[in-house]
Amino acid sequence: MKDSNITQDEIAAVFPKVAETMADAISCEIEKVKLDSSLIDDLGAESIDFVDIVFRLQRLFKVKIPRGKIVEEARGVLSEAEFEKAGVVSDAGVAQLRAFLNEVPAERFKSPLHVADIPRLFTVETFCKLVIRQQRAAAPAGGPPSA
């Protein structure tokens, strides 16, 4: 499913709850949580916070978020070998990531981009979109997602 299918209205609808979840999990002030905040660089999230955030979002929105879902979806049609080599994302992989994470400013994509640094790209909007995609996947055909 392409991100272009996700509207700003949909993102705005889930953002308040996602922001509250982020603030609770990272223990930061909710005013700091903006749509374009980088979880690591702006909010100071650590790896345990990502685990916390995912479980909190699953419980709150009643969706399943498999581990590594963002990277798996970002990889798209590329095989693992096409996406990265020895821990460094290939040019094709970076292009795929840029398209998938189109909410992330271009300057945040470092070169070379290490796979381990991909979470550094994630913003609050990235997680809003993840929730929306999982809501759509869980919703019966034609039905609205649950809030």
Add this chain to the structure above:
Amino acid sequence: MDSHFRAFSFVDRITRLGPGDSIRGQYTIPPTLDAFPASLVAEAVGQLAAWAAMATVRCSHRPVAGIAGTIELLSAVHPGQVLDLAAELESVDTETVGYGGSAHADGIPVIRLLDCVGPMLPVEDFDDPQSVRDRLPFLRTVGAAPGGFDGLPALALDPCGGERDRVARARLHVPAAAPFFADHFPRRPVFPGTLLMHASLQAAALLATPATSANGGAWMPRTVSDVKLRTFISPGETLSLEARRIGHSDSSLAIAVESRIKQRLVGSAEILFCPALNL
């Protein structure tokens, strides 16, 4: 005597494993102990959930540390009592486990754990995988002989200032050597997160004095929430704990506790106290 599966193991027997993701077990608190703190009851429930999680992934990975959404402290336990342990897995794979659980003693609820999450890490980094694999059927059949746990070494806090009734600071010197490190874990000793919770309760208690209660009575910890262990704590580390009052009324006292090694935040929790019942 070998401390493995003794010095910090709190499941004697698994009485039911599945169907689905539920597990039941028992632990007899050694009658020779002076006390058995709530943090160790929480550890027992967590260890039972860990066995269920490991069984699901064929003991390739195990939960280590993590997060507890809410821990309800319902009643105290006494040496000699048998804990009936229960846990339900919300989800488990080789990355994370989500679970909740409880413990009862003599039919009375003792503790309840809600919304817990543990990162799953390779067993081989912490323990001998074959020993762990062999232990699971042993606990399901023969069971461990009670009495393996000899108690904790002194983990007293060293108070070091603060602001009256509002902030308390203390240091905790994690022992460089202690029997429980041989069990938690044989290949990589790690200070248990539940013992950090134990220390956090002690730090919070520095603020929960009768002087701050409406009738001059004692406060009792009722819930510990948003417990998060951010990194492994090694033997010999010195932790700086800061307890800060974040809410106060006649009926409750809320305290946030943060633990740091140098400047780095390694653990946090919020503790809610209520007036002790005068029975």
